[in-house]
Amino acid sequence: MDAKRMKEVLTAGLLKENPTIRLLLGMCPSLAVTTMTKNGIGMGIAATAVLIGSNVAISLVRKIVPDKVRIPVFITIIAGFVTVVQLLLAAYLPDLNRQLGIYIPLIVVNCIILARAEMFACKNGPLLSTLDAIGMGAGFTAALLVIGSVREILGSGTWMGIELTSHLFSPAAIMILPPGGFLVMGCLIAVVNKVSLVRTGRRAIAAQAGQCSGCGNAEGCAGCASGEGEGGKA
């Protein structure tokens, strides 16, 4: 196993295949617990812990488990790790546990964890699966951190509980209410789309330079480009 492949696996989850923003998995916790940055990070770390445990366990038993019953087996393994995390949180971080509430047991049905079990851990060894879990968990945590920060700063004028904007503007409470979650999530995905559009767009334009005037779709192209410009302003 070469170092390059390991690095690839580790970094895939951060941006290229970010589970929340690119693959749109695990939406429920990403929207529900990000009213405060601290809760978002707590949720991210709890889910990462479960993901590492379940990925390693599943990659170890992948050759023993018959194909037909693999989903129930995976879910049981995941539920076991979730219970462990839940009990640990209740014992050592009771405040966080109370604020995350039912979203901690709901990590069981977080699609990221089952998706990684299905797509990665049941095909790869324990070492690669650990790296994958760390990468994906970090990507999930990072996404929650960004969403949580935006919502907390705009919605209550604080960040991690530190007063930030008391004199600049009065916070818009709607950002920490449910609609704000959808709004921030939508804008975040759009920004990431925009960045990747600009990147691929540049390459495409470079490739097509000089051919555009003769092309029958020239008008459509121009319309497209102006549409992108508007997107950027918004």
Add this chain to the structure above:
Amino acid sequence: MKELLSILIGSLFIENFVLSKFLGICPFLGVSKRRETALGMSGAVVFVMGLAGMCTWMVNAWILVPLHLEYLQTIAFILLIAALVQFVETVLKKTAPPLYKSLGIYLPLITTNCAVLGSALIHVERGYTLPQAVVYSVASGLGFTMALVLFSGIREKLETCDIPESFKGMPISMVAAALVSVAFFGFAGLVLPG
């Protein structure tokens, strides 16, 4: 009776599962592109959620609590829901082929629908009685249905709109969901007895 009614109205409008509790977002965004699929999915969800609400209540009150095994709640509930979905699928296949045909493809997806496990965990947390738990689960399922069907109408309209390239698809759906969620805030002023 009054209490059951206030649970029904409350979970339909005020704490709608999708729009204010963020449970069941994946199917909400995944199958809301067309109204027919939205109806199919939500029919299956209401059915399974009602059954799951009843079964999880019984398992919790008659097995887990007497044996002091409450910490196994998460594992027990998710296995119960998975088994229930499998059972419903088999029964429907044998007894009601037309219904199976229309709901069949949605059933396996329900196991990992967090609304089902969520409603089970919430009714235990609130200490509902059996009828209250069943009403709560069914009403939450209906709330999910309502959100899904309303939203599928909006998404059908969105398809013909001129949307900036980077907002196409999921981002604009999220923004639309935010607006629907704002609309549901109007119900927050309802004062319920009990």
